[in-house]
Amino acid sequence: MRFIKIKYGFAYIVILLTLITFLISFNFIPTGFEHRTIIESKSPQSATVTETKRIFFMKTHKCASSTVQNILMRFGHMENLDFLLPNMNNYIGNPIHFNTSMISNNYSTEDGKFDMFVHHTRYSQEIKSVMRPGTIYVTILREPTALFQSLYSFYHFDKKYKCNLTQFISDRLSNKSSANQINVTVTN
Numbered sequence: 001m002r003f004i005k006i007k008y009g010f011a012y013i014v015i016l017l018t019l020i021t022f023l024i025s026f027n028f029i030p031t032g033f034e035h036r037t038i039i040e041s042k043s044p045q046s047a048t049v050t051e052t053k054r055i056f057f058m059k060t061h062k063c064a065s066s067t068v069q070n071i072l073m074r075f076g077h078m079e080n081l082d083f084l085l086p087n088m089n090n091y092i093g094n095p096i097h098f099n100t101s102m103i104s105n106n107y108s109t110e111d112g113k114f115d116m117f118v119h120h121t122r123y124s125q126e127i128k129s130v131m132r133p134g135t136i137y138v139t140i141l142r143e144p145t146a147l148f149q150s151l152y153s154f155y156h157f158d159k160k161y162k163c164n165l166t167q168f169i170s171d172r173l174s175n176k177s178s179a180n181q182i183n184v185t186v187t188n
């Protein structure tokens, strides 16, 4: 009996390990490693990669934009690029849209133009007039419900509105008059 028990025990372990391996390999169990998609070009010769050193990065809240901003700032620092910087904090023009009078004299350039703009702002056409030729314009968007969930926790709306997210949503849905109370906070 003892022998059979051990045999069964061993069989259970094998089955369990197989199951875990199966679940991990199909991503049912998060392992802490990010799932990476490797895109391979079928004809690498035809892919042209052009390096750019001029970037306007539209920084968006709760979209991993601080991580990307940090990478861009380190890159720009290494390459000695000209940044359009705020005098303090992380914002250039908010809540009103960007205009050229927001550029600090402390960080001006000879031609009045810049290679990098990676801080929070609200987009306006005037941004184009201060970026040097060849600038690329990029941003990060996130699925809106996940973004709102993250925003709710980051800004401690539970304390501000004295309710959790579930309660908050059902309140807003049943009371149209308070539906727009948070519109300012959710701008860039």
Ligand SMILES: *[C@@H]1O[C@H](CO)[C@@H](O)[C@H](O)[C@H]1NC(C)=O
Binding pocket: 096, 099, 100, 101, 102
């Ligand atoms: C431009 O920005 C400044 C703040 O730096 C603001 O006082 C001014 O009203 C803005 N101008 C326009 C046309 O929005």
Ligand SMILES: *[C@@H]1O[C@H](CO)[C@@H](O)[C@H](O)[C@H]1NC(C)=O
Binding pocket: 087, 104, 105, 106
């Ligand atoms: C320049 O930076 C200093 C702080 O280093 C600040 O006190 C001052 O207001 C800034 N000047 C302008 C024009 O933004």
Ligand SMILES: *[C@@H]1O[C@H](CO)[C@@H](O)[C@H](O)[C@H]1NC(C)=O
Binding pocket: 163, 164, 165, 166, 167
């Ligand atoms: C949210 O708050 C409501 C009302 O206080 C409560 O009934 C509910 O259990 C809470 N939900 C969560 C997920 O905490």
Ligand SMILES: *[C@@H]1O[C@H](CO)[C@@H](O)[C@H](O)[C@H]1NC(C)=O
Binding pocket: 175, 177, 178
């Ligand atoms: C609806 O929201 C407004 C504004 O927050 C509040 O004054 C009012 O009492 C709410 N009405 C109900 C029925 O909860």
Ligand SMILES: *[C@@H]1O[C@H](CO)[C@@H](O)[C@H](O)[C@H]1NC(C)=O
Binding pocket: 180, 183, 184
């Ligand atoms: C959003 O907030 C601004 C500033 O508080 C307010 O003037 C505006 O009416 C609000 N928008 C809506 C759609 O309620």
